[in-house]
Amino acid sequence: MSRPTESSPATPQRPARPQRPQIVLEVLERIQLSPRMVRIVAGGPGISAVEDNGRTDAYTKMLFAHPGTDLVPPYDLDALRQELPVELLPSRRTYTIRRFDLANGRIWIDFVVHGDEGVAGPWADGAVPGAPVVLGGIGGGYAPDPEADWHLLAGDDSALPAIASALEAMRPDTRGVALLEVDGDADHLELTAPDGIRIEWLHRDGREAGTTTLLADAVRAVDWQDGRVQVFAHGERGAMKSLRPYLTDERGLDREQLSLSAYWAHGRKEDTFQAEKREQIGQI
Template sequence: MSRNHPVRLTVVRTEQVAPSMRRIVLGGDDFDAFESAYRGMREPYTDAYGKLVFLADGHDYPDPLDLEVVQQTMPQEAWPVLRTYTIRWVDAEARELAIDFVIHGIDGGEGVAGPWAARAEPGDVIHLRGPNGGYVPDTTADLLLFVGDEAGFPAIAASLEALPAGVRALALVEVDGPDDEIAVTSAADVQVRWLHRGDAVAGTTTLLDDAVRALDWPAGRVQAFVHGESALLKSVRPHLLDERGIARADISVSAYWRRGTTEEGFRAWKSQQSDAVMRPGTP
């Protein structure tokens, strides 16, 4: 499995885990290739992600799919669209992996990935490139702080579930309302505080920023994971760095989306931001 040779996976089943979250469980003959790459990641990242490859209708693609060959031999309108998504979990015994999609409305909203996930059925085929990642919880920290919205929640949940007993973690998660609260099971001492935006549009509130600033800050060392809408880069991150004194090496920040911007516009914006992604270990 390489950058230009994504694996071919098949939808096994779908689950509506919350009104705004649909889980797509994938498997198939290429699962072993993916699982081998997953186990072979440089670190045991809990924010592991892959790039879903959406092929254009009406074109015949090489089999197995080779993205380099596609770009060299096919017209640009046939070039696949790639979208980055967190790997929610991997079950090697069942030979399955899951990806959770934020769904807007019955048709999945605008774009490519949401509508595909909204109508996905068992037997549908999707290609996946990766995986990769950038965050490993440091269980020696006095507190692991997680801050995010629905887009960041799959990585937050995967991280919380991976924690061993004796570790203390706090997650602040913004969702539409109580029906969007998703249970997380962990051996660690985990507290999840759900922040409900109600009728407000996602990405327009200050709920997460306000909640972080209102925390009764613990003594000791805090490692923070802040992932979601791009406004968190300008609000929560500087507060943690400048006012709370978290070391840059102890913070993982990434913008997953940007309100009012298409996916392509967000990708262009993110490519121009030197600080759109901050990984632990950065001095």
């Protein structure tokens, strides 16, 4: 007599990861800061959902609808994944919030633009008042330590918004050095900084961003001051990789003294750069 066949228990379905709430703002103003930098001032009714986290490197995950889809935010990403091919889904890009001006109902976000290259740059270049600005949460991990004896800030164009914000937040008696890599004189921005911060602009002079050692060489050439330093170094992945052993091994900085990461990688599109963060090549 055969035994009845037992059916296998159904494999439990993994619950869908909840979507992060989206904050929908609108463009209030577009400002050309330099040939390669555009500021978008955003606000509107949704600004009440924005909170200043007190970090000068505060960032947000922005969502950009594909130009041909006419999607209206907030976006139901789970539903859209069922309806649209991957190439037509909204693109997610990470950008620094240059300033929280919540008393006046607005925030600033600065974009590096390279003509029609990429997603966010062309959007910012052509943004008009009333266009939607979709944020997917706000993070950040750095702010100038008022107890540090001196500060070293280093970055390329991509790090300018965070460094500018940090300089503005420093006490008047703060000492240190800010090393800023840009293409040339036309890319200098007006910065508010303590008198004790020496600002040095490093020029690529037409060389492609991410192909020089300008920033890393300048960091190594800094005259190391007495006392405890706090370092903020962000920019192209290769440059940041080359700086970590110098700062941690040669200079002996600990985790509390160092904020170092890559904002982009030469020769990589944003999606590839983000995916590689989980691989050895993307580790800083």
